[in-house]
Amino acid sequence: MPGQRKRRRQQQDEAQRAAARFAPEADRWEVLFETQDESEWHAHIRRLRVSDTQIDWTAVRVDTLCGRLTQPTTFQLSLFVPKAMPDPDQDSST
Numbered sequence: 001m002p003g004q005r006k007r008r009r010q011q012q013d014e015a016q017r018a019a020a021r022f023a024p025e026a027d028r029w030e031v032l033f034e035t036q037d038e039s040e041w042h043a044h045i046r047r048l049r050v051s052d053t054q055i056d057w058t059a060v061r062v063d064t065l066c067g068r069l070t071q072p073t074t075f076q077l078s079l080f081v082p083k084a085m086p087d088p089d090q091d092s093s094t
Helices: 004-021 038-051
Strands: 027-035 060-065 074-084
Touching: 027 038, 038 074
Parallel strands: none
Antiparallel strands: 027 074, 060 074
């Protein structure tokens, strides 16, 4: 198909950029919400999408930790929190 090679290359480039952006040394994932109730989970996500326009949804991770007989399924919403960049204008010795 026409453009398939270009599209695949763009997808690979995007995956590499995301891997570099969310690398462990870039900082950490902070859990915003965690529940074991699926209906509560969906309701919370809907409320966040409507009310909180400050969230960068490209830096959000949704985890479903699948349970077994001994542990229930857990749903987590995490936000990537990058390291604070030092201000080059500030002198660290003062």
